[in-house]
Amino acid sequence: MLILLAVLIGNGLYLVGESNINPIWWTANISTIVCHITCGRPMIDPNVGFITQPFGHLAAMDLLHGHLPWWNYFEGLGQPLAGEMQSAALFPLTLWFALPAGLLWFHISLELIAGFSTYFLAKRLGLPIIFATCAGALFALNGTFAWVGNAVLNPVAFLPLLLLGIEMIYDSTQTKNNRGWYVAAIAVALAFYAGFPEVAYFNGLFALGWAAVRLFSLPRDSRARAIGRLGIAGGIGILLSLPILVPFADFSKVANLGHHTAAIDGTAHISIHAVQMFFDPYVHGTLFTNLNVASVWGGIGGYFTASVGALALLGLFGKRLRALRIYLAAWTVIGLCGAFNFLELRKVWNLIPLIENVSFGRYIMSSCELSFIILAAFGLMDLAESAKAKRLFTVTTSVMLLGLVWIVLAASSLNKGVVYSHRARIIFAFLDAIPFIAIVALLVLGLLTRYRIVPLLVALVLVGESLLMFGVPGGESAKYVHVDQGPITFLRKHEGNYRFLDFAVITPNWGSQFGLNELNAIDLPFPEKFSKLIETQLYPGLTPSNQLVIHAGMTGMIAQENELVTHFQNYEDASVKYLVMPKALVILPALTKLGAVQIYSDTFADIYVLPNPRPLISTKSLSCKVEIKNPDRAWVNCPSGATTLIRTELSMAGWKAYVNGKSVPIKTLDGVYQSIQVPVDTSTVTFSFVPPHEKYAVLLALLAALFLLGTWGYERRFFMRERLP
Numbered sequence: 119m120l121i122l123l124a125v126l127i128g129n130g131l132y133l134v135g136e137s138n139i140n141p142i143w144w145t146a147n148i149s150t151i152v153c154h155i156t157c158g159r160p161m162i163d164p165n166v167g168f169i170t171q172p173f174g175h176l177a178a179m180d181l182l183h184g185h186l187p188w189w190n191y192f193e194g195l196g197q198p199l200a201g202e203m204q205s206a207a208l209f210p211l212t213l214w215f216a217l218p219a220g221l222l223w224f225h226i227s228l229e230l231i232a233g234f235s236t237y238f239l240a241k242r243l244g245l246p247i248i249f250a251t252c253a254g255a256l257f258a259l260n261g262t263f264a265w266v267g268n269a270v271l272n273p274v275a276f277l278p279l280l281l282l283g284i285e286m287i288y289d290s291t292q293t294k295n296n297r298g299w300y301v302a303a304i305a306v307a308l309a310f311y312a313g314f315p316e317v318a319y320f321n322g323l324f325a326l327g328w329a330a331v332r333l334f335s336l337p338r339d340s341r342a343r344a345i346g347r348l349g350i351a352g353g354i355g356i357l358l359s360l361p362i363l364v365p366f367a368d369f370s371k372v373a374n375l376g377h378h379t380a381a382i383d384g385t386a387h388i389s390i391h392a393v394q395m396f397f398d399p400y401v402h403g404t405l406f407t408n409l410n411v412a413s414v415w416g417g418i419g420g421y422f423t424a425s426v427g428a429l430a431l432l433g434l435f436g437k438r439l440r441a442l443r444i445y446l447a448a449w450t451v452i453g454l455c456g457a458f459n460f461l462e463l464r465k466v467w468n469l470i471p472l473i474e475n476v477s478f479g480r481y482i483m484s485s486c487e488l489s490f491i492i493l494a495a496f497g498l499m500d501l502a503e504s505a506k507a508k509r510l511f512t513v514t515t516s517v518m519l520l521g522l523v524w525i526v527l528a529a530s531s532l533n534k535g536v537v538y539s540h541r542a543r544i545i546f547a548f549l550d551a552i553p554f555i556a557i558v559a560l561l562v563l564g565l566l567t568r569y570r571i572v573p574l575l576v577a578l579v580l581v582g583e584s585l586l587m588f589g590v591p592g593g594e595s596a597k598y599v600h601v602d603q604g605p606i607t608f609l610r611k612h613e614g615n616y617r618f619l620d621f622a623v624i625t626p627n628w629g630s631q632f633g634l635n636e637l638n639a640i641d642l643p644f645p646e647k648f649s650k651l652i653e654t655q656l657y658p659g660l661t662p663s664n665q666l667v668i669h670a671g672m673t674g675m676i677a678q679e680n681e682l683v684t685h686f687q688n689y690e691d692a693s694v695k696y697l698v699m700p701k702a703l704v705i706l707p708a709l710t711k712l713g714a715v716q717i718y719s720d721t722f723a724d725i726y727v728l729p730n731p732r733p734l735i736s737t738k739s740l741s742c743k744v745e746i747k748n749p750d751r752a753w754v755n756c757p758s759g760a761t762t763l764i765r766t767e768l769s770m771a772g773w774k775a776y777v778n779g780k781s782v783p784i785k786t787l788d789g790v791y792q793s794i795q796v797p798v799d800t801s802t803v804t805f806s807f808v809p810p811h812e813k814y815a816v817l818l819a820l821l822a823a824l825f826l827l828g829t830w831g832y833e834r835r836f837f838m839r840e841r842l843p
Contacts, residue, residue: 120255121230121233121251121254124258127585128229128584129229130592131593131595132592137593137595138597139225141167144596145164145166145628146624147622147625147722148601148606148628149602152598160591160594161265161268162418165268166267168628169202169640169641170268172629173190174212175216175220176205176630177205180207186200188772188808188809192630192635192636193626194636195766195767195768195791198365198369198772198809201366201643201809202643203315203369203643204641206269207313208362209312211227211312225271228272229258231275231279232257232263232274232275233258235279236253238250240253243285243442245496245499248573249495249573252495252577253491255584256491259581259584261421261487264591265418265420266480270419270480272314272317273314273315276308276309276321277484278488279305280305280321280322281328283302283305284302284325284329287347288333288335291341291343291347296347296833297830297833302352303355304358305355306356307358309322310359310362315363315366316477319472320476320482324449324489327445328445358823358826364809364811364814368771368809368810369809374643374644374664375642375644387464387479388417388458389413391414391532395421396422397423397518397521397525399421400549401525402414402529404594405594407536408532408536409536417480418483419482420487421587422487423553423580423583423584424518424522425583426490426494426584428514429501429514430497431514431518432501432514433492433494433500435506436496436507450490454482511564512564512565519554519558519561522554549590556580556583563576602723605723606634609632609698609725610634613634615746616731616734617635618635619678619694621703622671622674623698624698625667626640635693639665641665645768647768647789649664651789652666672703675699676703680706682697683708689728690731691788695731696726696727697709699725700722700723700724705724705726712729715727732764735764736764737756737761737762739758739759739761742755742758743755749767750804750805750806751802753800754800754801755801756796757799760796761795762795763803765805769784772809774805775792775794775804776803776806777796778801792805
């Protein structure tokens with residue numbers, strides 16, 4: 119209950135309506151807002167608005183309407199939805215996105231899972247209830263949850279659950295009880311279904327190291343059994359994950375993976391100034407308010423707190439579970455050194471398969487945060503039980519105080535010249551003072567360690583500082599958000615089976631949120647065929663290559679207009695019928711000469727219609743009549759003879775076409791679109807998409823689930839028989 123209370127308080131501004139979590143207000147330009155003092159950016163990664171919210175909503179609505187979320191018709195030329203992975207389309211908690219405040223409840227659910235799992239893990243490690251509760255609350259309020267926002271944080275919740283499963287496996291090696299591997303297998307599967315495999319991979323590496331260290335605490339004759347159960351847990355977990363991993367793998371084979379290449383990510387590292395933010399998160403102001411450190415925010419993946427740092431340092435010196443403590447400290451130090459590329463340690467990390475292809479600094483942080491928190495919980499336990507720890511407590515706290523002083527001095531050069539309002543300066547000064555207040559409180563308590571209540575008060579300081587740090591981004595969010603529904607309503611009524619091209623009004627991929635076909639897209643993975651179409655026929659030279667978006671404000675909008683003029687026919691061939699432009703943008707005369715006509719206007723946007731867009735489904739023969747029932751179904755009448763039917767949806771393995779119920783081959787037209795042959799006279803044409811190899815993935819996952827349930831049921835029955843007189 120205390121962990122639940124901490125999570126609710128941490129999200130309190132959102133829950134009571136003082137802040138609005140909807141990311142549309144800062145990732146699109148179709149809303150008006152009311153702010154508390156000023157509106158700051160509440161999350162680091164804008165993909166919470168470009169991907170997490172709209173794709174989560176689309177997947178939830180598909181599932182609630184009885185459709186498996188295999189395909190997204192509303193993004194670009196269409197692309198896989200489940201296989202895109204970041205949508206977490208098959209993740210059970212994604213159903214929250216069907217609600218207006220679904221993102222908030224989605225995050226709260228993850229935080230609670232993280233907190234509860236950490237509590238039970240700490241209990242399993244022998245910590246008293248109050249310290250386990252403190253550890254649970256701290257990890258539920260960790261820096262990754264507070265700052266990142268997008269799908270990066272989803273798998274984080276299942277790291278302590280996986281470690282709990284490992285500990286349960288080891289505890290049961292002297293018995294026939296197998297419950298531990300069930301927990302570990304489910305944790306592995308949920309981490310992958312959560313939608314960000316890179317973080318799940320990092321956390322898996324951390325868990326492997328944990329398992330190896332803890333294995334040597336077992337008697338020799340129990341280790342083989344423990345390794346066997348670990349292997350079963352990992353194997354079953356991966357098999358259970360195949361329905362999401364296989365679509366991801368199939369899509370990745372034909373996808374543009376953007377900057378995730380060894381040439382870039384393999385050498386990238388976060389700025390040294392991030393060190394200052396780890397223990398004084400707002401020493402440079404709130405997220406992105408100080409432009410001098412704007413680049414730092416893009417690479418950082420979370421923070422610690424000063425009080426947790428002081429207790430983690432104390433926990434390093436305890437004797438109980440000594441090997442585990444050393445491992446937690448070593449993982450954090452080596453991980454952060456890799457993130458900063460200190461002593462070229464990133465190159466060492468890159469020797470591990472796949473590590474060189476990921477954003478190391480951001481994805482390593484959640485495991486480092488958990489390491490710090492568990493060490494801090496050990497420090498709390500030592501403070502309550504050890505005279506040595508009582509003596510060291512003031513020393514470690516003083517070290518952290520000196521560290522804070524250094525942080526403020528080191529940050530001063532980057533804070534010079536940054537202009538804030540009087541009220542903002544007061545608020546930032548208070549935020550900067552919080553770590554000092556927490557450390558001073560610990561120093562005072564260090565003088566009173568003879569009293570038994572002191573460890574409890576120390577725990578309150580730890581959780582109190584975490585709560586304050588966690589709640590700051592919510593305070594930066596807008597209080598009220600009003601979305602202009604005019605352009606959305608117009609497009610819903612008139613767009614039909616055509617697409618619109620956005621000029622930084624609705625922005626990608628918000629069309630997926632509103633059920634609108636939007637040519638603009640930004641994603642990772644991104645269809646390679648669509649990338650090539652953009653590079654050759656829509657917007658040559660646009661970078662990065664995993665998006666079709668407007669860059670550089672008004673300059674970017676004008677550049678997009680010029681590209682539209684140059685490649686006008688290609689945009690119409692991509693079924694673009696409408697242009698959504700902001701009021702401030704004046705349409706080029708060349709576009710009006712080509713036939714663009716204004717048909718809608720309000721205070722936010724103007725909408726223009728193009729003269730001759732190609733329908734989503736059409737034929738090469740002008741004598742044919744095509745009636746589109748939905749994106750996957752059309753009635754075709756070709757009285758003059760057989761012809762080619764063209765569908766401007768992305769051509770990809772997994773699509774099947776049927777003419778009058780008979781399967782027909784799909785060919786690729788212009789390198790990207792679908793085409794089939796239709797016969798003379800009347801035909802009913804249908805299309806369907808299922809990820810390649812998915813039936814085998816589902817079969818293996820079902821067998822794994824049956825094995826898990828069967829062994830669990832057998833075990834329950836066996837133990838029930840043993841208990842009977």
